[in-house]
Amino acid sequence: MSFIPFFLLMLAAVVFSSVFTRFQLPWVLALIVAGVVVGPYGFDIVEQTQTLDFFAEMGLIFLMFLAGLQTNLNTFKQFERDAAIVTVFNGIIPFLVGVGIGLVFNFTLLASVLLGVIFMSSSIAVVIPSLERFGLMDRKIGRTIISSTMINDVASLLILSALLQVLYPVSNLPLWSFYILLVTLLVGLRYALPRIRALVPRFRDERDLFESEVRLIFAMLFGTVVLFAALGLHPIIAGFFSGLVLSDSLTSDILRQKIHTIGYGVFIPIFFITIGITTDFEAVLASTETVWLVIIITIGSLLAKWGSGYLGATLAGFSRIDAHFIGFATVPQLSTTLAVVVTATALELVPVALLSAMVVLSMVSTVIAPFAMRWLAGLRGMI
Numbered sequence: 001m002s003f004i005p006f007f008l009l010m011l012a013a014v015v016f017s018s019v020f021t022r023f024q025l026p027w028v029l030a031l032i033v034a035g036v037v038v039g040p041y042g043f044d045i046v047e048q049t050q051t052l053d054f055f056a057e058m059g060l061i062f063l064m065f066l067a068g069l070q071t072n073l074n075t076f077k078q079f080e081r082d083a084a085i086v087t088v089f090n091g092i093i094p095f096l097v098g099v100g101i102g103l104v105f106n107f108t109l110l111a112s113v114l115l116g117v118i119f120m121s122s123s124i125a126v127v128i129p130s131l132e133r134f135g136l137m138d139r140k141i142g143r144t145i146i147s148s149t150m151i152n153d154v155a156s157l158l159i160l161s162a163l164l165q166v167l168y169p170v171s172n173l174p175l176w177s178f179y180i181l182l183v184t185l186l187v188g189l190r191y192a193l194p195r196i197r198a199l200v201p202r203f204r205d206e207r208d209l210f211e212s213e214v215r216l217i218f219a220m221l222f223g224t225v226v227l228f229a230a231l232g233l234h235p236i237i238a239g240f241f242s243g244l245v246l247s248d249s250l251t252s253d254i255l256r257q258k259i260h261t262i263g264y265g266v267f268i269p270i271f272f273i274t275i276g277i278t279t280d281f282e283a284v285l286a287s288t289e290t291v292w293l294v295i296i297i298t299i300g301s302l303l304a305k306w307g308s309g310y311l312g313a314t315l316a317g318f319s320r321i322d323a324h325f326i327g328f329a330t331v332p333q334l335s336t337t338l339a340v341v342v343t344a345t346a347l348e349l350v351p352v353a354l355l356s357a358m359v360v361l362s363m364v365s366t367v368i369a370p371f372a373m374r375w376l377a378g379l380r381g382m383i
Contacts, residue, residue, distance in 0.1 A: 035276020059271030068243020082316035089312030094119035123334035
């Protein structure tokens with residue numbers, strides 16, 4: 001039966017998430033491990049199908065859409081000098097380290113640049129719980145971490161978008177005019193979409209209201225994705241910009257929670273499980289060069305992100321402990337990282353082995369960063 005693989009995936013996701021939560025490990029790590037266990041390189045219980053690929057692609061678009069939806073543009077308006085210093089160092093240094101590692105391992109220049117772009121990104125979703133737990137969200141250190149991470153994530157996606165537009169142009173427009181058109185469209189949609197929502201009849205019954213609102217948001221999401229994709233943007237970039245466009249329109253916390261539940265309840269977990277299913281760790285161990293690639297990429301990214309974050313924070317005037325805290329807060333590589341590397345691998349822009357290396361990096365970085373932040377918070381007297 002076609003339902004059996006889907007049931008097994010959901011069961012594995014629930015079981016592994018429960019186990020990993022007991023050990024305070026990230027749920028995404030649990031999903032990737034679940035995919036490895038049930039996939040062809042584990043117990044071979046579930047094989048990849050077109051249906052599974054479709055759900056995984058939906059999960060990828062949802063992941064980037066929610067990332068854009070959670071991007072607060074007021075962060076850019078309130079961008080402080082200290083955050084700017086951290087952003088510059090935490091973007092440029094990891095980028096150069098990534099390019100250097102790619103060239104050392106004989107990647108093409110394009111693949112090396114893409115590795116640098118991947119190194120730029122971080123995962124603010126991993127560190128936000130720690131910032132909330134220690135009461136740092138509204139303090140200077142918290143604002144610095146959030147704004148610098150967010151801007152480097154957006155920058156990495158914009159660079160990826162430009163590279164894809166050059167390599168796989170859908171439009172005949174020159175690159176500069178393409179982005180002028182894109183910015184104009186973004187501004188226009190941010191103005192028009194709230195007014196389109198206002199024209200849709202609303203029900204007095206709250207349950208019916210939010211059911212109709214969810215359907216409307218889904219229509220607007222995929223309509224915007226289709227529009228951006230028609231311009232030549234890759235679906236993950238289009239998904240991110242769709243969330244960015246709709247971020248001001250969705251003012252209801254209940255509605256946002258419903259969309260979040262749909263995305264993280266079904267589609268996004270399947271995306272991460274699929275990454276586990278397609279990751280062949282035996283092939284990694286079979287080649288000495290690939291083993292070294294995994295080791296160097298993991299260590300290189302950890303040191304580049306922590307070191308550049310620490311250096312930028314020190315130059316911005318933060319104390320030594322706070323500088324270490326900021327450095328470790330930028331270490332996690334998760335959502336944007338995996339989205340970019342999956343896309344680059346599918347387009348054959350980077351070696352297949354890079355996907356395994358980045359999965360290992362995501363696992364290691366999302367475990368190390370929260371523990372290091374908790375330890376530094378103890379030294380800071382916050383716990």
